[in-house]
Amino acid sequence: xxxxxxxxxxxxxxxxxxxxxxxxxxxxxxxxIVLKHPSISRATVYRNLNMLVDEGxxxxxxxxxxxxxxxxxxxxxxxxxxxxxxxxxxxxVFGDIDFSTKNVETFGYVLESYEIVFNGICPDCQKKHAxxxx
Numbered sequence: 001x002x003x004x005x006x007x008x009x010x011x012x013x014x015x016x017x018x019x020x021x022x023x024x025x026x027x028x029x030x031x032x033i034v035l036k037h038p039s040i041s042r043a044t045v046y047r048n049l050n051m052l053v054d055e056g057x058x059x060x061x062x063x064x065x066x067x068x069x070x071x072x073x074x075x076x077x078x079x080x081x082x083x084x085x086x087x088x089x090x091x092x093v094f095g096d097i098d099f100s101t102k103n104v105e106t107f108g109y110v111l112e113s114y115e116i117v118f119n120g121i122c123p124d125c126q127k128k129h130a131x132x133x134x
Contacts, residue, residue: 084125
């Protein structure tokens with residue numbers, strides 16, 4: 001397989017994903033880059049994000065009812081999304097999640113991967129909601 005070339009734009013997108021404190025969506029990545037590089041287009045950012053995902057350098061986190069988010073951590077791990085502010089974070093699960101590949105194999109599939117996204121309210125939004133109730 002031919003190695004895709006590294007461009008300045010792809011490097012900017014890679015840097016934006018890998019230095020983000022959270023799991024940004026494509027629009028957040030674009031907004032971060034355009035502050036320093038106003039000539040970069042939205043389409044260029046989206047295209048390079050997709051290339052990084054295709055090359056296995058960035059993980060796409062598909063969110064129901066919202067934009068995909070992107071993660072620099074490629075290994076298997078879980079995510080949680082705040083139902084209020086929509087921020088996505090890593091979450092450590094203590095104990096096992098009871099999931100059997102036999103459930104999938106029953107339908108003739110061979111399991112390749114899976115994603116589990118938990119939903120909840122983050123600590124910052126909990127504080128905001130509590131302050132609003134007072």
